Amino acid sequence: MKDLLEKMKNGDIKSLAKLISYLENNPEDRFVDELPSKGAKVIGFTGSPGAGKSSLVNAVISELRKEGFKVGVIAIDPTSPFTGGAFLGDRIRMKSHFLDDSVFIRSMGSGSSLGGLNESIFDVIKLMDAFGFDYILIETVGAGQSEVDIVYVSDIVVLVLSPGTGDEIQFLKSGIMEIGDIYVINKSDLEGADYYKSRLESILSLSDIRKPIIKTVATTGKGVKELVFEIKQLLDKFQKNGEIKKRLERRIKKHAESILVRKIQKSMEEINETENLSKLINMVIDNICKNK
Ligand SMILES: Nc1nc2c(ncn2[C@@H]2O[C@H](COP(=O)(O)OP(=O)(O)OP(=O)(O)O)[C@@H](O)[C@H]2O)c(=O)[nH]1
Ligand SMILES: [Mg+2]
Incomplete structure (x- = not known):
């Protein structure tokens, strides 16, 4: 164990992967509590199934890599039969980063005790932080409780919406709209994106919610630079105001x-x-x- 930790601290990604597996099987072992934080920023991506979360995470990784940042990704792997195919989809959408040593993608089962998140996600974040990733991106399942619980593990939550779905009403009712710090209208290449944006703005103004709204096309990367800029701005603001x-x-x-x-x-x-x-x-x- 000590050996693995030493290797991990020296940037060995295989040791990081082994330690994560060990932690998932031995949650009682609290060795991670001794690891100092290196200040990784944790960004949660949530939204409806198929809204383009994986594609967007993929595009955000590319943007962060351009700037030289190291990126860890946690994809919540749905165990439910309804969304069972999503995990493979997540991996395929992020495959362009598989050969990049500064990107590490890990899937995790969704949990039972803590709503939609697995308890070990807290420790996996700590390990990834100690490893030295600048950003840790988490993609939720896209259905159910993990949407709400993402707020407990993230510094910032990005809510991914797409035009023509009507999911914003559902999100408003279930409180998911509130947990988003930044709203993304992805698939803004599709017809109706502008209409969707103005409708969203009027719904939000009725609820007195004021958050940045950014239009993206995850598949081409359009708007992603702006999104990353907005994420950084907000992190800076939250750092200063104690959030x-x-x-x-x-x-x-x-x-x-x-x-x-x-x-x-x-x-x-x-x-x-x-x-x-x-x-x-x-x-x-x-x-x-x-x-x-
Ligand atoms: N036209 C268009 N299609 C997109 C865009 N972003 C993603 N897609 C497509 O939408 C589909 C779903 O994308 P994903 O990135 O897998 O969406 P997801 O939210 O991760 O899906 P789940 O993990 O299954 O919930 C794929 O076919 C993507 O190619 C976009 O900006 N424009
Ligand atoms: Mg996905």
């Missing part, structure tokens, strides 16, 4: 919560007390303290 720190604290709390929930669930399975509520609670607490 990044607040979000990091929220991330740590959520991580602690997910570890505790898992411990509680495990204890519950081990204890056969069902008659007395207080006794059960005390036994679970004792058990957790004992197995700390």
Whole structure:
């Protein structure tokens, strides 16, 4: 383990991959907590299935690479039968970066305890940060709870929309609109993109939401430079006004919560007390303290 860590710190990407696998199987081992942060920026990409998240992440990687940044990518790999094909699609859309040593793409299963995200995502982010990636891009599944939970792991959330889908109404109802810090209207080469943008603006003004809206064509890279610029501007603003720190604290709390929930669930399975509520609670607490 020490060996792997040393190698990883020296930029060995295979050791990073091995450590991630180890962590996924041994969440109790907290060695990552000792690793110092190198200040990687975590950007979440969320939105409807097929909106173009993978294509956009791919284009953002290209833009960041042009500027010499190292980029780590986490693609949440859906285990649901409805979206089972998406993972392969994600990898195919990002394949132009497979031979680039400064880009590392990792898939992760979607979780059960923490909504749509796997608990180990927190540690994978820490490892990627310690490895020295400047940016860590996370793509969510595009359906369900992972959309909402992305907010707990990201410094900034990019919400990817596409014209003609009507999903903005759905997002508004489910609170997803609020978690987006930047809205992207992708597929803006399609007919109706301008109409979609003005409709979006009027819906947002009714809800008093004021966020940057950027039009992109992920497949050609159009608008992506502007998006990256906007991301950097916002990161800078959030750094100065304390928002990044607040979000990091929220991330740590959520991580602690997910570890505790898992411990509680495990204890519950081990204890056969069902008659007395207080006794059960005390036994679970004792058990957790004992197995700390
Ligand atoms: N015309 C057009 N097509 C696009 C654009 N961006 C992506 N697409 C296409 O839209 C389809 C879905 O793109 P993906 O990038 O896989 O979308 P996604 O949101 O990652 O999809 P899931 O991961 O399956 O939810 C693909 O056929 C892309 O080529 C765009 O800007 N314009
Ligand atoms: Mg995708």
